[in-house]
Amino acid sequence: MPTTTIRSPPSEADFTPLAEYESQTPDTFFDGNPVLHFKAAGAKCWISKSQLGSLPVFPADATSTPSGPEAPSAGSSEELIEQKLDVWVNSANLTLFNHEAQVGVTISYPTISIHALKTIGEGPSQVQGIWMQMELGDADDDGSETTELTLIPAAPADEEDSASVTKHLFEAISACSNLHPDPVDEEDDDDDDDRIVFEGNPEFEALEGFSGVMRGAGDGGLPPPMPGSSGWITAENVHEYFDEEGNWIGNAEGEGEGEGEELGDGAGRVRNREETEKVNGEKDEDSESKRPRVE
Template sequence: MPPTTIRTAPADDTFTSLAEHQAQTPSTFYNAKPVLHYKKNGIRAIASVDQISKLPILAPAESGDAATTVQTLDVWISSENLTLFNPTLSTGLSIPYPSISLHAIQRLPDPSATDTSSAEALIQGLYMQLDLSDPNTFSSSNDTSEDDDPTVELTLLTTPSSSETPAQAIQAMFDAVSNCSNLHPDPTFDDDEEMQDAGGDSRIVFEGSVGYEGISGLPGVQQGSGDGGLPPPFPGSGGWITAENVGEYFDEEGNWIKDGHKIMFRFTL
């Protein structure tokens, strides 16, 4: 699901506070309110001027030669998504966590400082790479240009409260994004679908078959055939082994019998 543009700021009663969530056992895990890990108004956001058109939460840049724009946003970091809202524009962006391809604490010059060359002018911000594309829409790399790149970069700057240092303030926002992102792992291809596409199935069978494809990282383990059968040398691949016919496959010592000859069968994992 791609990021969604919203026109109304989230209401406080649409969330469960983190403190309340941690203090009680939820009566149900379904249809519960998102847990609010972090909220703060008046956070500065820094973005490149050439990316303003991709972010509806940013107002058009004023005339000038500045390469970046600094605008004020309100931020909600919940277990469901990251919401950035520009109260001046009455426009926000609800961002699913899989759309945050990268986030990190960045050290950068304070945009409000008059002398950005001094060490004192360096501050910390939450740097994010956002993928604004729809994961359900396929596009060929040959059909896209640099202007169509759905990735944007955004840095958030927060002001510490009276009880915290600047480092603690940015760490709190970083931790909130990290913890909520962990609740939404990146989508991956299903192993069963990959094996079916390759003409096999997801069952694991063992060594002893020449001509069957092995499974990487599992020595001696091979992929089943697409028709649902086992590799021919495996016991029982020609039919079920039952109490009545087990003597046709194994002797009294447990050795597999193949064409009247005993074969020592070894499982390797």
Template sequence: MPLTLIRESPKEESYTPLAAFQAETPESFSTPVLHHRQIDSKVLISSDQVSLIPIFGDKSTSRNEPVEQIMLEGIDLWVTNENLIFFNKPLSVGAAIPYLSLTLHAIQRVDNETGLYMQISLTPDISSTSNTDDHDEDELLELTLIPKASGETSQTDVANAVFEALSTCTSLHSAASNTDSEGEDDDRILFEGDGEESRLDGFPGEGGWITAENIDQFRFEDVEIPAGMTILGPGAGNVRPREEDDDVATDDAAGPEDTKWRRTD
């Protein structure tokens, strides 16, 4: 799902608070779950990236102007189980961002405050890649959200709470994405070293071969041989030099007539 622009601020009654969701276990919830809501936050963004997403106003710079950091105020943040929502109250416009587009989030110190640094890919098919280096720099939006203190909760604690909510929701969507791709993984070739949990019984150990040193690491089982199949004995598949084959053929030849052709000195 690509980034979606919205013109109305989300409403709290449209969501189930996380505390209520955890306290009750109904058969189903008819509304999305709200993990965190932060109002009147500030957003620090570079002037050359403001135009990448049309919710931060028209403060972009031309190529001839120096790039500077712009501080925007009045930004609400909604962390829901469905998506991440930024809403600019002064401009009455916002954006719902899928978690698969949030390629990075981290705690960052900004002067004397604690912020959340985010990298947001504006590429619609971000879910099909795991490396942000595959995208152009203009497709990657970088910003830092700086929340306010809330009552007795310090500004740093609020920032940490937002970070934990983001981590929870991104993990949920990452797990769902991995589940959807399990069918593709079933068709891939499993190589030794893909992980201990994916090693098959009897699969070669270190170096890719079963040797005298690692033979004890493998399990061999007796199996029934289907009718019509033959088990080859020791030496099957060995390749001998041509001279050795000639000697063996000469030495093993049967019959008295064969001996008269041998040269004697």
């Protein structure tokens, strides 16, 4: 499931601190508590009013609007709702908890399609936040909705600039997201992994079916070169191998080289001893031009 609703906040004891995890070799990498990379208590979280209810930490009846000098002006085209949340970035999931509503949610990292640093406000009131886009709903559901939210962590009392806190939060989300790569679609057709297509070059718009770039194989390797191309085909040299109808024509510079030429008898075959010496011990007629064989 991409999200799970929780009714009680996480506890510090539920996690292994990152510093402790990195200071020792764990007995196992498969059991034990999730590793806590970062915690941001009381972070401001903004979401569009039209998306209220998409996550349980944003109740459908919430009315609190963004506060602080970085809040958008009243004339903003998008009406936002603000909630104060605790953010737990751990190796298992991203956890948000709303103490006022006494409800939280765990979010799987593959659900977070985009996350980025964002500058909010203008002039002296500028702050750094994290903008996230999430694809909610079942992974097999084509009608899954997109939810966008902005996190603005509160700066500790001993820090004047909240930018460093936001940066640490962003890096923690990035590190944990890397632990949960998108699953491989086993239904993909392997026959499509060696396609060569071209895109964005008007010169080759006439080549119907060639509208992208060279695509690697499904195992992470590269597809083989086209026969006779002596290398990779790119948008710069495609005209040397395909005509305007998309038909394979070979390398124009080397066209005809090595093609249609028949090799002589015995080409590619290694001679044996009996072929290089006659039965009666006499040498071949061309043996004088060769070095003597050492027994």
